[in-house]
Amino acid sequence: MSATSQQLLNEIRDTNLSFLMLAQSMIRLDKPQALFRLGLSEAVADLISQLSPQQLVRVASRNLMLCTMRFDDELVWSLLGDRHAPGQPSEQTADRLHASVLMAGLHAAMA
């Protein structure tokens, strides 16, 4: 295996571990807010918050990313990239708020 792909796998594991640790501390600090910010169900959040440090490391040591792109919606991404209304100058808070409304609604539909 080449050096760069090994390096990529290491980075995936590192990212997995930081993600799990962040998720765990968010859930422990304030579960309802963490559910919204992470987009998780309560059952999964409870499982993650109970993992021991050893378990976290074991779960993170995989070649697959444990977190995925959350929004499978073209419009959300174009709004986040400020490209919904290309004629307007950038720094438009309306577009970003539009994205926020869509994102909040999308996981409302999933939950």
Added chain:
Amino acid sequence: MATQKSLIVESQQVARAVRLIELGARMAVLEAETDLSHERLVRLHREVTGKSPSKGQLPYSTDWFISWQPNIHASLFLNIHQHLDKACAMEGVDLLTKAWELYRSDVTALGVDPMLTITRAWRLVKFVESDMLCLTRCSDCGGHFVTHTNEWGAGFKPFVCGLCEPPARAGKSRRSGAIH
């Protein structure tokens, strides 16, 4: 026996009232959401904020939530509120404060002032519960926005939100903290 008040329940109510006062809730919200007496709530209010609670009627109109800028704020808050409501079991007051804090952190991160106060947010939830306002899906972007109930049913023209088709003067305010 039944008349004896539980101290634990009472301290929870006080903690809740303090939380609401810190977030800027008006007296009507406190009186509706806790069992504490008016006098105790006024005292709490003085202790937390250092001044007497503001008096007078609460704004009572569903129309405020429909105008362009407030509608964006109200829709964001209500989407968060409904998400939390489905995601985990909480009492109504806690749901209100959690959802409002998430709404506030979201808009302030974008540099916009939280225009929907917690009192307005509470009103909004009450209007939705009494079926005067609801979330309607925009036929263009698919987002859910606050509208009057029964205004956009079958047989009417499809609903398009104020962000997909902003009104002519929308977003022209030079005031900082407004939506541009």
